[in-house]
């Protein structure tokens with residue numbers, strides 16, 4: 031369902047992706063972890079066709095090296111910081127894509143249905159993003175990601191900036207939405223709780239490659255020194271840190 035094959039991407043002399051390979055079966059949920067600056071966002075942009083890899087191929091939902099426009103019908107995305115349009119009310123943010131298509135008339139009802147799915151009341155529909163808390167904005171972003179019932183979902187740092195309780199709420203919502211929809215999901219995170227709650231599988235990006243991948247249950251118990259340092263948040267270990 032999602033395949034990255036030998037992806038390479040450099041910026042000038044800096045080789046960020048240096049042969050990234052992974053395959054994710056339909057209906058599986060993959061959590062991608064890795065230190066700051068290891069290229070998680072670059073990988074995401076390459077997968078979504080927002081950035082062109084120097085070499086290698088991507089396959090998503092049967093499309094090979096798809097352009098973002100071609101992916102729009104297949105992929106829902108929760109952006110870091112939710113990335114809502116400030117000038118549009120919540121319901122138009124959620125049903126944004128429908129507003130320009132033949133199903134315009136049903137857009138508001140669909141938005142309200144999706145808002146309910148993420149635990150938001152109909153009254154939120156007419157508010158503007160600036161009137162919402164960070165946690166509510168994340169929920170709206172989540173409602174937008176699932177508005178078109180896409181078979182593939184991407185979540186970029188879904189709990190960043192949230193308090194631990196709201197983070198738990200968002201993790202649980204993501205897990206239930208992914209399970210219920212049978213969606214194939216890729217989540218980028220630094221949050222070990224998200225790793226445990228959301229992932230079936232985990233892949234760790236390190237030195238431009240997938241250094242480790244395996245079942246989520248093994249990610250926190252593996253003896254791999256890079257994984258151990260990262261998941262346990264240790265300063266000492268093979269991952270170079272600025273001290």
Ligand SMILES: Nc1ncnc2c1ncn2[C@@H]1O[C@H](COP(=O)(O)OP(=O)(O)OP(=O)(O)O)[C@@H](O)[C@H]1O
Pocket residue numbers: 041044046064065066067068069070071072073
């Ligand atoms: N457009 C660009 N031009 C030049 N360098 C870039 C560009 N985009 C990313 N990079 C570099 O690629 C590297 C990886 O960046 P990326 O944002 O993917 O890291 P990340 O793993 O997502 O980090 P974080 O967890 O901090 O968000 C960084 O060194 C960054 O400076």
